[in-house]
Amino acid sequence: MSAQDYEMVVGLEVHAQLTTKTKLFCSDATHFGESPNTQVSVVSLAHPGTLPVMNRGAIDLALRLGLALNCDIVRHNYFARKNYFYPDLPKGYQISQHTAPICQNGYVEINVDGKEKKVRLNRIHMEEDAGKSVHDASEQYTGIDLNRAGIPLLEIVTEPDLGSSAEAYAYVSELRSILRYLNVCDGNMEQGRLRCDVNISVRKKGDPKLGTKVEIKNLNSIRFIRKAIEVEKERLIALVESGGTVLQQTRGYDEVTNTTYAIRTKEDADDYRYFADPDLPPFHITDEMIEAVRSAMPPSRKQRVEALQQEFGLSDYDTNALAADTGLEALFRGIAQHTSNTKAAANWVLNPIRNKMVEAELSSDELAIAPEAIATLIRYIDEKKTTHGIAVQKVLPALFEDGKMDVAQYLESNNLLLSDNSSELDGWIQTVLDKYPQKVTEFKKGKKGLIGFFVGEAMRMARGKADAQAITDKFTEKLKG
Known part of the structure; x- marks a missing residue:
């Protein structure tokens, strides 16, 4: 079989940093580019005995995006702990709404090659970001910068509705435009304030069963999203065609070599041992809150x-x-x-x-x-x-x-202005008429379509520095005379 016998199925998870001035559960600033570990506090460093406090502005921004994307707003909300251990996650868990999103369903409309399509959304939920591991500051050690720890994020998750890299490109472009327009996120991908994870699988055309999915993490460019999807599609098809087994993996993308590489075998949700965070009380979204956000929207x-x-x-x-x-x-x-x-x-x-x-x-x-x-x-x-x-x-x-x-x-x-010298125009026209006397005769006998030929020849002589309509008018005047 060939690659044309396969189709890919793509779903996207976009992480958008909210435009709040402070972090999700404490008053640490969210400025970009500050010296490592200067925008931290005992809360974001997870010192014993510290407690999180919810940022109300993050809730309003989540509601704003949910309303703009035609989502159902979930009234009763709570946060859960997503447990995993990594050096840049000081608490040993991430606080997330993954199991109870504030917005469900909804859609984003895209246009690809003149065709409209609604990309369905599974959910939008709030969560805090982790810190950052710095691998190039020392030859011997990995550094940890916790300035990003606790940064407020929205994770926007699609259904597996995308069938090409062009559709994924259009979706992220449209979503970023909406985020910026609503002032929910500034959309800066180079600075990590908008990141995308791609879930991709392949299957034979006509097969209703989804293939094993692979996740490509932390793509920070819309162009890289397109390229990563294309190269991973080719890898998966080649793997299936050779009789290999597709592993449910988390992979990265190397833009220099235009290849993906394995990072780890993908964890299942059970591995994270989600449970409701006991330090954060549930919160309820009221009709008044929704209307207040709606009335302030552009x-x-x-x-x-x-x-x-x-x-x-x-x-x-x-x-x-x-x-x-x-x-x-x-x-x-x-x-x-x-x-x-x-x-x-x-x-x-x-x-x-x-x-x-x-x-x-x-x-x-x-x-x-x-x-x-x-x-x-x-x-x-x-x-x-x-x-x-x-x-x-x-x-x-x-x-x-x-x-x-x-x-x-x-x-x-750059000599790109049109000539307004009447004698120069007359000279080009006369040169063409003198060069093609037979065609002049044919024109006068009724072959009026030759006017286009005459104009084209004069325009070539003018090297584009003449107005075609002015040339046409002058030819018409000369030929009639």
């Missing part, structure tokens, strides 16, 4: 679609496409502040910019293009100082490298 996608239509008069397609990606919507609104040609602004965002994003494997949150730069391009095109083709093919790639560059200066210094 506009929903439906509301943003309606606002875009009312403010800018855009089509249903444009408004729905913009509202589907909060990063693109923000870019469009930024451009619209600097140009009255809002239709052109929407076209730029939804076509060349989005296409370039896909090509560069960038999410809209990673774009660094100044809205003023695109507005300047639109103005220069409208004023026939440059062409749409020049702007897309020459200027846009440069903007992806330097989003704040001076567009006007770039056009001038």
Whole structure:
């Protein structure tokens, strides 16, 4: 059998660090990049006799995300202890809602190759982060930094609804955009504030039974998520085809070699010996709490679609496409502040910019293009100082490298402005007419389609530095005469 005879089934677990200023169960700060073990206290260090106190802000942020993702809110909640032993886990257990999530069900809508899909959610739960083992500070010892110990996290767990790396890429991109829009998490993956675990299995097409799953831990880049899924799919199919046994493992991903490697044989839930934390009382979510969070939430996608239509008069397609990606919507609104040609602004965002994003494997949150730069391009095109083709093919790639560059200066210094010299245009046109007298005769006898040929020849002579419509008008005028 070949790889085409198999399909993969993927589920994702995304860990999002909440935007609270303090940790989940104590008042330690949550700043990134501070010196090791400087954002700790007797609580996060698990000194005997210390007790955790719940951070109310974390509950509100969990509710905000749950409501935005159409989840059922669980009213009666408690925390459990997840027992395991590791050097960077000072208590010897992690406090988690794994067995009693605050949000259940719900979904995230994604679009892949023009097809809409709802990715079902299993749950969203709160938990505290562990510390960090530092292996490169000493040749002899492993260091322990407990600044992250107790950091508040939401774990967002999907059902096994994803069937490709492209769908996983789209899901994480959309989820990160939503998290940022709601100010639940800043989505910074490089600094570890958004991490993803991938659960993947393969099976023969048509087989209803799921294969043995493998977990790839702590992926900190959306591009790496896509690559890790692809390479692990190939490994699993090759293993099954050779008659091997797929082990339920936890694996890591090496971006340098583009391979996965075994970390440990996967534990089952029983191995963690969950039980309700006796130091944290259960808490109840009331209708008043839910309504307070709902009333403070930013506009929903439906509301943003309606606002875009009312403010800018855009089509249903444009408004729905913009509202589907909060990063693109923000870019469009930024451009619209600097140009009255809002239709052109929407076209730029939804076509060349989005296409370039896909090509560069960038999410809209990673774009660094100044809205003023695109507005300047639109103005220069409208004023026939440059062409749409020049702007897309020459200027846009440069903007992806330097989003704040001076567009006007770039056009001038790279000789990309259209010629407004009438005699120069006349010269190109006359040269073409003199070169092809037979085709001129054919045109005058009724073969009007040759106008495209004449314009093309003149544009080649102009090397793109002429407006096609102006060339067409001049040819029409000359040929009629």
